[in-house]
Amino acid sequence: MSWRADFAVLRHREVRLFLSARFVSLLGSAVGPIALAFAVLDLSDSARTLGLVLASQSVPMVGLMLLGGAIADRLPRRLVLVVAHLVCGTTQATAAVLLLSGQAEIWHLIVLGATNGVATAVSLPALSGILPELVDAAELPQANAASGIARSTGTLLGGAVAGVIVGFIGPAPGLAVDAAAFLLAASLLSRLPLTRLARTSKSLLKDLVEGWSDFIRTRWVVVISLVMFANQFVWVGCWVTLGPVIADESLGRAGWAISNVFLGLGFLTGGFLVLRVKPSHPLRFGILGILLMIPALLCLALAPRLPLVALCALGVGIGFQAISVGVDTALGQHIPLGKLSRISSYVMLATYAAMPLAQLTVGLIDTSPRTVELAAAAAFTTTLLLALCVPSIRNLPRLT
Template sequence: MRTAPLTHTGFRVFLAARLVSLLGSSMAPVALAFAVLDASGSAGDLGVVLAAHMLPLLALLLVGGAVADRFPRRTVLVAANLGSALTQGAVAALLLTGHYSLPAVAGLELLNGALAAFTTPALRGVLPQLVDKSQLRQANSALATTRNLTKILGPGLGGLLVVAAGSGPAIAFDAATYLIAAGLFLRLPLAGTASRAGTVRSDIRLGWQQFAGIRWVWVVTACSCLLNLVLTGTWQVLGPELTRQVSGEATWGFVLSARGAGLLLMSVLLYRLAVRRLLALGQLLSVLVALPLLAIGAQAVAPWLIVTGFASGLGMAAAGISWDTSLQEHVPSHVLSRVASYDDLLSYLAIPIGQLSVGPLAQTFGGFPVITVAGVLTVAVALLPLASRAVRRLPHTAVS
């Protein structure tokens, strides 16, 4: 009988570190938004701060992937989390002392985004070093459950903390979670790896060769890029506005809550459910993310919107867990962070393009037609990877 990943001390430590870090990170956006708006009174300042965090994340992801494969991932995670604790602590200090300054806060968030570019690829490569391949699906499901719980609870807790104590203490709490996570990452039983010959640039180039050389990886990544281009901006920009027109503002909140419940339920189900073709199942269920767009486009009543929001969460969780597990099962560990960084970069780049384009499209053609077309395209793009035999036939290690 296979043992559960939670029997491994290293995985329990890793899960605890992620829980602490994710809780702080889910609370921080609420606190930061209110802090900047209260201190500056300008939505423009908030846009600058958010962009300052995102730009270095995109610019340095490939470097972060190369570093995570070149040096011990435990060292990368500890250093990055300590740096994030310092930057967020400095932001909190500025707010608590009443010395808010847009250049200072934006500069600190710039550093924070740069550190995240090193954290993300390292995290993707750690799990295969902690558990057996047969336990990766369960481990990813447990991590997804933790992540989804913090998404549900974190923003509300962040808002309550802002109301009770102010934005400064809320940001300080986020800084403390980075510090605690760094201490937990330090305890991970990961074997060190020697720095290889060559340069970071050559490592990045080799990472691209590995990424492009694995057919199912680049097929799914290319389709995910298209999916983010079509789906994310439409959902974030048109979703709340069109839902308000049809059913009122409260309905959008219920839709988001239902989606969170779907994410959580599928995370729990996939901890128990073993299938032979996990990646194919995840791609098939990802079609469910189109349902809320189609329902909004059809101007469906609130109960249908909520149901489709729940179904969307099921599909998102299945796609995410199956993808992470497949990467960790089949991509060699010594290039895993670099391959994952190319996946992340292409996915992230598509999001702002979609966000910027959906507004002009809605003004030209109308919001409801645009979101309907986006829903249809989402179905097509979600199913497209299944046309590849490499995707359809990829085995799941736990049941192969």
């Protein structure tokens, strides 16, 4: 099959609009956190204050994720996304204006961050249901792979834009860029068709209870949620947190930066690979792909040299795309649209909840970082192999 056929899903105008919106939004979202971090440090010069401001967004995002899934299943998802992006754009624009005018205080950024977190809690589950609404089941794997490529490209370019704008101009213009990106994405999303789903109940509480019941009795969704929790826990704890510590005493800070460039290239490569391969069993393929995290952990523990770490980082990026597209495809093809956002919100909750838990755990462990890497490699390998022993994980097919 040719590359033209692989990208045939882009013939749909709605898919192009959605992918463009994701690209723009994620480009801005890569700039926003960097700009916010330096804005807080300019105001307070306190790491504790920075943590408080960042937590003001992440806590409501995680805490309200399940409610966001229920809302996204009750309302037209396009409407949910447009409103959420407008809210995020407004909060970032307000922060930029306050900083530029010299009126910004920490409590302003906390309130704006919390508002942003609430909007994100609703928008993330809604995003999971858009592509299944726009394309049929057979085209969904290609659509998800194309979305992964747009996501990776936007994030990579956003990091470069952040370096230029925040580094040479300042945090406030960086937040202004993030605001503009959210508002442009809202404009693009507003042009998608307004799809209404039949409501099965009149109560949001009943929707939440039904979502839990559907989640807990769908074994492969429960197992893949545990896999995503473990994946994020190991990623944040061993790569994001301990990786720089090990790099600082081995390959150096420049070497670590180069390794993360290769990680980004892995994300892009993985998107094209999944688009081309079209795995017949998406969850099996995804779990086998994320096994590429293991060599990276072993490399950091035993041989943290730049060529090896960079090569392993490339593999990690490929693996992340494999599991991401695999999970999105499995959910989109096998969960009814009317329940998709609620079920997806549990997978997202497991993924995002792992981040602070990993950081806290790593901070409390009083042992060598390299020892932690080895222990994590053993535990993560065991977790993934046990997941592959579950028939519904191993055998869930891609619908054609």
